[in-house]
Amino acid sequence: MGAHHDHDPHEAAPPAGRALRLGIGGPVGSGKTALTAALCRALRDEYALAVVTNDIYTTEDADFLRRAAVLPDDRITAVRTGCCPHTAIRDDISANLDAVEDLQARHGRLDLVLVESGGDNLTALFSRGLADLQIFVLDAAGGDDVPRKGGPGVAQADLLVINKTDLAPLAGSDVARMERDALRVRGGKPVALTSLRERPDAPEVAAWVRGALRRARGAAAAAP
Amino acid sequence: MAEIPAALLLLADARLPAGGHAHSGGLEPAVAAHAVTDLADLRDFLHGRLATTGLTGAALAAAACAYAAAYAPDADIPPSGDGSAGGRRGWRGLDAEADARTPSPAQRRASRAQGRSLARAARATWSHPGLDALAAEVRAPHHPLVLGAAAAAAGGTPRQAAAVAAYGAAAGPASAAVRLLGLDPLDVHRVLADLAARMDEVADEAAAAAAGGWDALPAPSAPLLDLLAEAHVRAGLRLFES
Amino acid sequence: MGARRAAAGARGRGGGAVTRRCAARAAVAAERDAHGRTRCTRLRSDGPLALRETAEGVHLVGAAAGPLGGDVLELDVAVGPGARLAVRSAAAALVLPGDGTSRLTVRARVGPGARLDFAPEPTVAAAGCDHRSAAEIALAEDATLRWREEIVLGRHGERPGRLRGRLDVAIGRTPLLRHELRVGDGHGARAVLGDAGAAGSVLLVRPGLAREAHVEDGLAVLPLAHPSGVLITAVAPDAALLRRRLARGERVAARARGETAPRGLPADQETASAAAFRGAETPDSCS
Structure with missing residues (x-):
């Protein structure tokens, strides 16, 4: 188990001075909110963080994060998507951009803004106008043929997280096969296997995000 | 009516990335209240919205289009405004007129949120001194102002700006109804087509009014839409922003 | 200057003989x-x-x-x-x-x-x-x-x-x-007035009015963009209930900022919107 760090992902460095925007997408129930909470806990002492949640139903995700006290209330914003979670992260990113801008205006310098998509299907993909980098989260128990089938989210995300590996045996899923298939459809881009229930701090994913933040800062520093 | 510039079609297109998909124009709370349950209800709801919020928005859009168009390129002095005796009031003056026609705080917020998003999309699409001046003077302008200024940027007339506004006032909630009620999209489009003549009447009235002073622009209210808008922001379950 | 009256044909008020403008x-x-x-x-x-x-x-x-x-x-x-x-x-x-x-x-x-x-x-x-x-x-x-x-x-x-x-x-x-x-x-009732038999509003302009909107059966209290203005808008089946709702709205608007809102606000949308809409049709007990 572990992230494959050797691959240099598509690196869209944010324009100097603004936060790195990291999209977190994936199907309903795959663990996006748990991963968002894990990243907040792991990174909040090192970086200035904020979160935008896109929830198809309510502000439930934002409320979950607030209750878990992973960040102060005013660093979490909820966006409603009019029954179209993928539209809000891909075709029409207005509301999310507004939310990110408002967070930035409220808190001044931010290093990282996590944009958590509402649960959606396998074709969902963050627009590059919204997210510099994106993570796609799959449920290992949700069918081990999903990575093989691919789709924009699985194939193009900068990091694919296969979560709930602890449940895979119960669901008859072959995690090793999932990882193999994923690496193949992803052209070698990294895959992380996690069990947020067993390791709620998601160290592999946090390490990947730290690397991305370092590279973004390096790129910003190197910019003329 | 003048030929429609193709650029104006971008502005009327629901695919315009300007945040409209997350607003139901009061349809979601009306559905939650079981006031709109079927196609006939939807037709009535859209008729009412068009005649009230739709007309107010169309008139403001027409006035904004005329005002934006008066910004001559290279002129560093803004145009004199609405031509009323009050003289130059600028974009803030027209924005205040929109405020005065929107008593519901929830509706003001929804209008400004959509205006802000549309301003981003329009300015990324067109460069126009009237549009730039609006963005410089008002941080999150009311939606009809941005729509009117964007229509001017796209080469449209005030009457065309009003038509786009009237169309949006009905098409937005209609699209939300498809998503919320599972209505047949073909049926819903027939309803919109049936309302097209009303949209034109609203655009005519709006454009005629916009030729006068801003003070006298139409201001028809919809008490139920105001109530529903406020109930919506207090609701636990919300799929749409408004 | 007195009222100027003009005979205007034979049709009269309430069927009477005299019409005047x-x-x-x-x-x-x-x-x-x-x-x-x-x-x-x-x-x-x-x-x-x-x-x-x-x-x-x-x-x-x-x-x-x-x-x-x-x-x-x-x-x-x-x-x-x-x-x-x-x-x-x-x-x-x-x-x-x-x-x-x-x-x-x-x-x-x-x-x-x-x-x-x-x-x-x-x-x-x-x-x-x-x-x-x-x-x-x-x-x-x-x-x-x-x-x-x-x-x-x-x-x-x-x-x-x-x-x-x-x-x-x-x-x-x-x-x-x-x-x-x-x-x-006759059109557009579902967005405008519902089945209301009466509609009305009270505009209050003075400092210190509520700055939070409030909504209940057939009544909304709407703080305007100007900090001193509040519009109370109501619909009701009849004039008597309309008056009571407007009066209630005035009391809500007059509550100073920072005071606690009354209990019993509908918490979920189903209730809140239904209440707002139903307001046009059924009497309630507010006075």
């Missing part, structure tokens, strides 16, 4: 005297607009029934600096069909530190009427206002004719509220 212009002015008391310095009645000074303020006593089609009525109200004026009416104004559109225009100027409380009885829009009303109110920066308008949509069991009422209020040169109600084409 009427142009009337009435006026009231109030000023604060050296002792700090408000005095009526001008009180001019004209035709159907008959004014009487009472202990409360000024009453419109209605020398004739409400406007008929073709009537053009104007009322000017001026409240001088520091003065306080209440305007009431003795009875509802019944708007009837007649020869063309009836018009009522009220113009009010409220000076610095002055207060106008304008709360006449409802306007009843009878079947077949065609009525337009306009109120234009100019407030000085620190003037205060209470302005109530109530419309009853038809007499008992009757559908109203056409009615269009517009309220324009400005503080100095800044528009505070421009609010129009159009009744009569």
Whole structure:
């Protein structure tokens, strides 16, 4: 188990001075909110963080994060998507951009803004106008043929997280096969296997995000 | 009516990335209240919205289009405004007129949120001194102002700006109804087509009014839409922003 | 100048023999005297607009029934600096069909530190009427206002004719509220008035009003963009309940900022929206 760090992902460095925007997408129930909470806990002492949640139903995700006290209330914003979670992260990113801008205006310098998509299907993909980098989260128990089938989210995300590996045996899923298939459809881009229930701090994913933040800062520093 | 510039079609297109998909124009709370349950209800709801919020928005859009168009390129002095005796009031003056026609705080917020998003999309699409001046003077302008200024940027007339506004006032909630009620999209489009003549009447009235002073622009209210808008922001379950 | 009357054919009010069109212009002015008391310095009645000074303020006593089609009525109200004026009416104004559109225009100027409380009885829009009303109110920066308008949509069991009422209020040169109600084409009820038999509003302008909106059965309390203005808007099956809802809205609006909202606000949308909508149809127990 572990992230494959050797691959240099598509690196869209944010324009100097603004936060790195990291999209977190994936199907309903795959663990996006748990991963968002894990990243907040792991990174909040090192970086200035904020979160935008896109929830198809309510502000439930934002409320979950607030209750878990992973960040102060005013660093979490909820966006409603009019029954179209993928539209809000891909075709029409207005509301999310507004939310990110408002967070930035409220808190001044931010290093990282996590944009958590509402649960959606396998074709969902963050627009590059919204997210510099994106993570796609799959449920290992949700069918081990999903990575093989691919789709924009699985194939193009900068990091694919296969979560709930602890449940895979119960669901008859072959995690090793999932990882193999994923690496193949992803052209070698990294895959992380996690069990947020067993390791709620998601160290592999946090390490990947730290690397991305370092590279973004390096790129910003190197910019003329 | 003048030929429609193709650029104006971008502005009327629901695919315009300007945040409209997350607003139901009061349809979601009306559905939650079981006031709109079927196609006939939807037709009535859209008729009412068009005649009230739709007309107010169309008139403001027409006035904004005329005002934006008066910004001559290279002129560093803004145009004199609405031509009323009050003289130059600028974009803030027209924005205040929109405020005065929107008593519901929830509706003001929804209008400004959509205006802000549309301003981003329009300015990324067109460069126009009237549009730039609006963005410089008002941080999150009311939606009809941005729509009117964007229509001017796209080469449209005030009457065309009003038509786009009237169309949006009905098409937005209609699209939300498809998503919320599972209505047949073909049926819903027939309803919109049936309302097209009303949209034109609203655009005519709006454009005629916009030729006068801003003070006298139409201001028809919809008490139920105001109530529903406020109930919506207090609701636990919300799929749409408004 | 008296009301100008003109014979206008054989059709008469309520089937009577005499029809008249009427142009009337009435006026009231109030000023604060050296002792700090408000005095009526001008009180001019004209035709159907008959004014009487009472202990409360000024009453419109209605020398004739409400406007008929073709009537053009104007009322000017001026409240001088520091003065306080209440305007009431003795009875509802019944708007009837007649020869063309009836018009009522009220113009009010409220000076610095002055207060106008304008709360006449409802306007009843009878079947077949065609009525337009306009109120234009100019407030000085620190003037205060209470302005109530109530419309009853038809007499008992009757559908109203056409009615269009517009309220324009400005503080100095800044528009505070421009609010129009159009009744009569029979469409759009689900967005506009539901099945309401009566609709109305109270505009309050004074410092310290609620800044949070409030909504309940058939009633919304809406803080305007200007920090001193609140519009209370209500719909109800009848005039009596409408009045109670508006009164309740005024109490809500008057609660100072920071005070706790009342218990019993519908928590979920189903309840909140349903309540807002149902308000037009069913009586409730608010008083």
